[in-house]
Amino acid sequence: MKVWTCVVCGFIYDEAAGLPEEGIAPGTRWQDIPEGWACPDCGVAKADFEMVAV
């Protein structure tokens, strides 16, 4: 399981924790998050700004 950070705002996505309130189950890998997903803190689309591994 990896931890990722948004390259625009610094939002942290932890694969182990997921984002249950966004409908993303714990254990969801970054590559399995839909392409239309956007960073919940800054709105940057997944397709535009790859997250980078912490």
Added chain:
Amino acid sequence: MEHIVIIGSGLAGYTLARELRKLDKAVPLIIITADDGRYYSKPLLSNALAQGKTADQLAGAFAPVMAEQLNAEVLAFSRVEEIDPVARSVRVAQRVIAYSKLVLALGADPVRPQLAGNAADSVLSVNDLMDYARFRERMAGARRVTILGGGLIGCEFANDLSHAGHQVDIVHPALHPLDRLLPEAAAQDLQRGLAGVGVTWHLGHTATAVNHAAAGYAVTLDDGVIIAADAVLAAIGLRPRVTLAQAAGIRAARGIQVNRLLETSAAGVYALGDCAEVAGHVLPYVMPLMAQARALAATLAGTPTEVVYPAMPVMVKTPACPVAVATVAEGLAGSWQVACGEEGVCALYQDDQQGLLGFALTGKQAGQRQALAKRLPALMP
């Protein structure tokens, strides 16, 4: 023929260009910037020091690569001196560049504190990547850092500098940090959190002078207290850059005034990002900027599209006490319901029907910001 000129290569200018290219790959595009034109994200500058990040590590592609990716001409180190909205052209050094659509993505300037003393000019501010490079260099030899301003940026820098091993003093005129955004209980929690990582507060005071001392600087406060510092950082607010627009007769108040199509008072001239006042809102945060960029890209590509703002909580990057805040839209009446506990502060601003209008969350409570945001009314539907 249609040709678009964007002034500014910050997050606003480059995000707009990227969104535009998704819709129109061919329209001639020129991006003019006073900076080096390297891509970077400004929100990352206030918590990069403790991670040991250099300016180079924070930056993305250089101007020539950005130009290639965006199929645009990028004019770096080029300051626009004048806009002629009648002739539809801008002047840069000796060159006059015509446009059919002009976009102002000029950003904002840090507010400079009014200070006396022989070292007032040594006060730093970090507003762009080049500032950050200088700041990082100065911090290498600085043990004690005084921050002027306990707002969002001041608190983020305080936490970051403290994590990086510096001794931090914050001078803030109000009795609590982030007083313009947070109810008292949440502000106090943030204050305690930062004190817990070693930050010293000087609340209810302002700095009046900065002087050179035997070692470093002496920061004098309005009550006569003197703080010894090796560096002084100002973080007292941002002022949208409006002078270039005003000189061209384009209407500006707090920011360059635009309607929901992001049109200024001059035909064919648009504004977005930190320089813009959108239907009365000045919101220097990333989420509104992204919403603006998408709407304006569609408009420039031929489909007039008004910007829509959902509720947009702001996250304050202070790991010592994370804060999420959704400000209450103007004119909405209600009252704060505050619950405090081990998990932090959960302050909900509700109308008399228990409808949620805004919130301030600290500590672990900040984790429910997205769930709560779904219950908020849109800021600009």
